[in-house]
Amino acid sequence: MSAAGPAVVVAAGLAGVGALAGVFLPERWQPRLAPRRLRASVVGVCTAGLGAAGLVAGAAALGGARWSADLPGLLPLAGVHLAVDALSGLFMAVAGAVVLAVAVYGIGYAGHGTDARGVQAVLPVFALSLVLVPAAASVSSFLLLWELMAVTSLVLVLAEHRERASVREAGVWYAVMTHLGLVLLLAGLMLFAARAGGETFTVLRAGAGGMSPQARGTVFVLVSAAFASKAGMVPLHAWLPRAHPEAPSHVSALMSAAMVNLGAYGIVRVGFDLLGGGPRWWWLMVLGGGAVSAVYGILQAAMASDLKRLLAYSTSENLGLVFIGVGAAGMFADAGNQKLAALALTAALLHVVNHAAFKALLFCAAGSVLRATGLRDLDQLGGLRAKMPATAGLFTVGALGAVALPPGNGFVSEWLLLQSLIHGFAVPGVTTAIVLPLAVAAIALSAGLAAAVFVKALGVGFFARPRSDQAAAATESPPSMLAGMGLLAAGCAALALVPGVLGDGLSRAAAAAGVTGGTILSGGSLEVRLDRISTVLSPLWVAAALVAGVLAVSALTRLVSRRRRRTNARLWDCGGGAPTARMAYTATSFAEPLQRVFDDVLAPEQDVDVTPVRESAYLVERVRFQRRVPDRIEHRLYRPVLAALSGAGQAARRLAGGSVHLYLGYGFFGLVALLVALTVIQ
């Protein structure tokens, strides 16, 4: 008897208790008693317990335990089928861990509208759906949980809709896009189930082999488009940079660190496990989409000066890297090289784990900043390291993970991903010779830009001097928020220093997806062992060497120098005198050179408005300069479609003139046309 089953039951129970508490408990206790925000505290504790249960279930499955349950009575006609293997276990564990930490954080995060009854009742349900989606083992259960996740997250995104109109707009975008994705998913999985002759995953797995290549290809394209949209892949990403910034920060963290992962999970589950792998073009599509998303996402992040929007675009980038790994794994598996496929898939899965850890931390830290200052605009922040030292330190840990430099955790998985691509050259074929170098270049460019992005976020947002009164008046977050972030930071540090502990679990997860290549990671260091070659990365060793280096340099300098006491002095600034905060570089000015370099890709819009004084056209009274870097794909792809749709709607209004005679006429002619059509067909 594994721990997975009871843990899932406990998680479901806690979600129920949490939801009930959200509905029935009053928002506030009496002012003098200890938990003043009673509802948020109880819901937070229940959700954290749910997350812990999910983590236990996932860890048990990663350890090799399997668990499944058929509950025919729970849902009419189909029943609910749950099954947990190592692959689902990995995603359950990630979701559980993120839910645990973020729920602890959420106890202290009091935004406007986040304490409302509806929001608090839905939060545990959303958390449960995050944990349970990977456990679904039939098409109907999967779709049900998937939709539950979409709807509950939509409610949470709309939590602050009374505060800002942009929340409502983001909600509409999210609702429409996630449901278009659901339609694609429904179509793809129904086609799959119809051809395979059943809807449980076991039947699908058995029936996939007998399907025609066209049917398999259609299923994969439909399903992967839906999953790519959930993962924020370009060009289906448009909802992500809107919904993630507008949601309350702890919800953003859940969405960005746990929900988008399930897009990657879906592709791996359907593509590798259920369909049993596929031809090369499937995986080239996934890899290409991932590479484009990685570069485009981080480029947009480099232009963003809204901290949460920046983080949302970075999510698009990181999931792009995951998709590069998944696509490469599919290509290698198709070429028959299971070991390389296992390496690439392990890298992708490890990046999912790493990204979840640092992105949840970064969103939580951004939430702390938002709570303390009410600002998300980097151009107005600054100087927070003095006011909120703990938050600044935690953001630094997260940013170090995100920039893919040692000793951060993102570096480990990107290193592994690069290794898989470089060694992938052993797979013969011109395709690999062209695709792999370009993929490496895309990863490298996104890593370089990510460094610029997070130097900007940290350096402009937290360092230097405050650029606004709100930033100057910031105060540190309450202990529960710091504790939640501390948990995530500890996770980041563990993943950065001893990623090898995940080695066996990741291999099992890859094996559960049908890619058996043996253990790739082991012990404290990462060791890539293939047929002829082996390469080693010891993150612990690198970190230790860096620490030793810093200490040695510091000690030697102190030993040699004569005057040890540091004296304060005014900033020199080339003799310009004490600079004001207005003279400091802002996020926009920091990104300006990059924007010029990538001018053709980004297509910024600028607008100079010169107003002359009334008496003379030659004297200028006012010059207004405006520059925006809109999301180009959104502009070029979505706007025309939306404009056409609304144009069609406007045109259709002319049909409804308000005259009852006209409507009766429509009914009459419609009926006649239908009858005529029937007689013609019969």
Next chain:
Amino acid sequence: MNAVGTAAVAAQVVLVTAGAPLLTGLMRQVRARMEGRAGAGIGQPWRDFRKLLRKEPITPVGTGPAFRTAPLLLVATAAVIAALVPLASTATPVSRNADLIVVVALLALGTVALALAGLDTGTAFGGMGASREMTVIALVEPTILLAVFALSIPAGTTNLPAIIAGRIHDPARLASPAGLLAAVALAVVTLAETGRLPVDNPSTHLELTMIHEAMILEYAGPDLALVELGAQMRLTVLLGLLASLFAPWGIATSASVAAVVLAFVLFAVKVALLGAALAAAEVFWAKLRLFRVPELLAGSFLLALLAVTASYFLTGE
């Protein structure tokens, strides 16, 4: 083996640290002579270093921990790289961990630390330098990793000692089209990473054209000494890496003392020659406009891409 290997690693770090100011002195001297000046002598950077170390440590008001730790981190990353790169011997205790991607990432870490320090000052120049430096780094990264890719194909690994040992045993790899293209690409990237002409002018006094110098304007005293030393060490290590990759003759592959000593002498000669050549070339180059630099880097990226594809199509697999 371990004793000699450990000694070799320690000697690499010490030699790079002690030799870096001398290399800069040599380069300045070559430049001065070619411009018809007498020059200050090879030892001048060391004298500057000593002078700066004796000065009072200054903390500009309004700066934080990032500003104070950046110089330490810059020197520490350079020292770790000096230990990892097989400048003189491939048979060292750290050779298993000397991964080329790690070396590249550590270099970037030093740059990022300095850029954060530039932003931490909150001055216009600090931000300007940081912004420009990060732009250059972002564009340099694809070239470096593709060159790494090209170099690691024949060796089948990104492990640096394995690549260099392979090149010593099979010199044909050096003259292969892939090897030559990768060499040119890496050379351009080295210029960008170390802030040399034509990407950045290390001796500029015009703030608006600065990249590296703009970031470090607020540093003084021992901090400035460390920043200067770190930059010099990075130049030395990168030139040493180029020398090890593309002229690996003499690098000890065994643990014999004589071979290691000879390797150190050859290393010093190779780096001095490369530095002198670079200084001589810089006399004839003008600094590129900032927004022309991406074109240079795009060119080097193309070379690196060609190197990878050449190594695929020309090895005839």
